[in-house]
Ligand code: NI
């Protein structure tokens with residue numbers, strides 16, 4: 298058995314939760330901040346049999362992979378007019394940092 | 407040394423905390439949601455020597471074991487009157503999902 | 516690779532965060548309570564190559580080591596006047612409890 302610890306952006310968190318459930322995996326979510334990813338993030342703990350690790354990783358990749366996203370220009374009213382870019386820009390969003398930890402023993406009560 | 411990671415229902419969390427202290431074990435609690443158990447839950451991290459793992463598991467089992475609990479009928483005022491059951495029902499509460507992880511090294515500063 | 520799990524007092528948390536960033540380490544912070552340390556605490560998860568573990572431990576020790584701190588006497592207005600100590604006292608603050616866990620595999624998406 299393995300424990301998969303995945304740190305993902307908050308914006309991908311609910312889609313990942315749902316996809317894990319749909320694929321029959323059970324996860325616990327821990328509130329987390331900063332660090333591996335810049336924006337607010339969520340840490341998922343998922344316990345799985347060794348032969349299912351790649352299936353879980355595929356679900357995480359499908360839902361959280363780092364990607365470019367078009368972002369509408371911010372109103373110059375909100376910030377510094379000097380840094381105002383009057384056209385949509387591509388920003389990097391998503392991404393997941395995943396650790397697969399060995400588990401010595403698993404119990405359910 | 408091992409790190410015991412236990413996901414338990416919030417309702418059992420304070421009894422487990424107290425029982426761990428009474429038995430001389432130190433735990434850190436992480437706020438967690440969803441996943442292994444349906445209701446709000448708490449994740450305990452407990453560091454122990456290998457020969458104490460079974461003692462900690464016994465404390466967790468004593469305080470968190472899945473059990474039936476009589477639940478008073480809800481007032482039909484609160485919800486759908488069609489689903490109102492006018493007598494107490496047994497519901498499943500509690501339960502713990504526990505991972506025992508190997509620890510390579512332990513330090514205290 | 517290792518996952519370093521460090522439980523530190525909240526008061527040392529922001530200094531440790533900053534020091535980790537300055538030294539090129541990336542950490543995820545989990546909100547945690549009680550347990551290993553009496554006051555409110557924060558749990559850091561830090562993923563590092565094996566040969567960097569001691570560097571991370573040095574940063575944690577530098578920023579969180581248990582130490583004595585002079586504490587101004589509390590106003591007797593706030594509590595029990597019987598226990599009022601009208602001179603500054605040394606109190607123990609800080610401290611870190613650190614687990615180094617083996618990592619089987621690491622992925623980034
Ligand atoms: Ni959506």
Ligand code: NI
Pocket residue numbers: 421
């Ligand atoms: Ni009670």
Ligand code: NI
Pocket residue numbers: 530
């Ligand atoms: Ni400061």
